[in-house]
Amino acid sequence: MKIPGLIKSVVIIWAAWYGIVYLFTDLLGAPIPASVMKMYMFFIIIGVFMAFTADEETAEEIFGPFRRLLFDRSHRVLRSIVFIVIPPLVFMVTYEITRPTLDAPVELRAVHPAPPSSFMAFGKSFNMLTLENPYRSLERGKPDKFREAVNEGRTVYYTNCFFCHGDKLEGKGHFVKGFNNPAPANFREVGAIGQLQESFLFWRIAVGGPGLPNEGAPWASPMPVWKDFLTEDQIWKVILFLYDYTGHRPRTFGK
Ligand code: HEC
Numbered sequence: 001m002k003i004p005g006l007i008k009s010v011v012i013i014w015a016a017w018y019g020i021v022y023l024f025t026d027l028l029g030a031p032i033p034a035s036v037m038k039m040y041m042f043f044i045i046i047g048v049f050m051a052f053t054a055d056e057e058t059a060e061e062i063f064g065p066f067r068r069l070l071f072d073r074s075h076r077v078l079r080s081i082v083f084i085v086i087p088p089l090v091f092m093v094t095y096e097i098t099r100p101t102l103d104a105p106v107e108l109r110a111v112h113p114a115p116p117s118s119f120m121a122f123g124k125s126f127n128m129l130t131l132e133n134p135y136r137s138l139e140r141g142k143p144d145k146f147r148e149a150v151n152e153g154r155t156v157y158y159t160n161c162f163f164c165h166g167d168k169l170e171g172k173g174h175f176v177k178g179f180n181n182p183a184p185a186n187f188r189e190v191g192a193i194g195q196l197q198e199s200f201l202f203w204r205i206a207v208g209g210p211g212l213p214n215e216g217a218p219w220a221s222p223m224p225v226w227k228d229f230l231t232e233d234q235i236w237k238v239i240l241f242l243y244d245y246t247g248h249r250p251r252t253f254g255k
Contacts, residue, residue, distance in 0.1 A: 005061025009048050016044045110215035111182075112196065121206045121227040131199035133236050133250075146240075153241030156234045164222070169245055179222040187242050194248035201239050201250075205230075 020040055024032040053059040069075050069082065118127045138146040158167070164184035166172040171186030187193050193201065203211075209221030226235060243250055 004065075005052055005058050006065055009052050009062060012048055013041075013045055017041060112200070113213045113215035115200055115203045116213070119203055119207065119211075122232050126199075126203070128199050128203065131202060133198040133202070133239060135236055135240055136198065136250075149237050150240045150244045152234075153237035153239070153244075156230065156238040157241050160226070160230070161238065169242065182221055184223070187248075188246045192248070193242060193246065194251065196251055197253075198236075198239050198243075198250045201242070202235055205235050205238070 017037075020032065020037065024030055051058075052062050069079055115128050117129065118125050120126075135146065135149045138149060157165075157169075162173055163175045164171075164173040164179060165187060166176075166184070169187040171184045171189075173184060176184060185192060204223070206225070206227040208225035209223040210225055212221055230238075239250075242248075
C-alpha cells in the first residue's frame, strides 16, 4: 500500500521536530531554545516542501487533496462542514490569545524577602533568631574599640561596596548604569536598613543575590556572594559602618 504524500510529509516534519527535541533535551540534557527550534523547523519544512514539489506526481499528492476539497462536486458536504467549522475555530483561538486578563502579575518581587531560620556560611550554621553583631556591645562598653571596628568597616565598604552602593551610601555607585534592575540598595533611605536587624543584613551580605529566596525573583540581583570574598569579621564591621554613617539604628526585639 502506498502512503499518501500529504500524510508522509506531515509525518516527516513531525518526526524531525520530535527527533530534535529528543536529541537535545533527553540525550544531550540541554533543552533547545525556542528561537533555534523555529529556525530548524523553518528549514525542515521548506526542505520537505521542495522535495515533494520537485516533480508533478508528488506535488499532486500534496496539493491534490486540497484541490479536491475546494473544487470537486463530490466533496460538497465535506466542503460546507470545513468552511462552517474552521472560521469560528479561528475566531475562538484569536479571541483567547488577544483577550486581556485581569489576573495579578505572576510574581511580585519582595525587596526584603523573609530570611531562612538558619543558613550555612564560613563552614558553620548561623541561627537567624539568635544571631547578633559581636561588635555591637562595644558601642557602650568600649567606645574606642567600637570606633576602630567602624573604621575597619569603612575600609571594607570603600574597597568592595561603593562601586554599586555609592560613595555616600545612596545606592548610586558608578556601576549603577549596568546594574539597575534591581538597583543597589540605598542605605540612607528612611525605612531601609533602619527596619532591618543586623542579622538580616549579615545574611543578605553573606549570600548575596544568588542566595535570595524565590520571593526575590524575578529580577536577578547582581549583589555578590560576600562570604566568598570577605571574612565573617569584615561583614560584621561593614554592617557597623552602614549604620554609623547613615545614622540609622538597627532594629532589635525585646530589649
Ligand atoms: C555589583 C554591585 C554590588 C556590589 C559590589 C555590592 N552590592 Fe549590595 N546590593 C546590590 C544590589 C543590586 C542590591 C539590591 C538587590 C538585592 O537586595 O539583592 C544589593 C543589596 C544589598 C543589601 C540588602 C539591602 C536590603 O535593604 O535588603 C545589603 C545589606 C547590601 N547590598 C550590602 C552590600 C555590602 C556590605 C557590599 C560590600 C561588601 C555590597 N552590598 C556590594 C549590588 C551590589
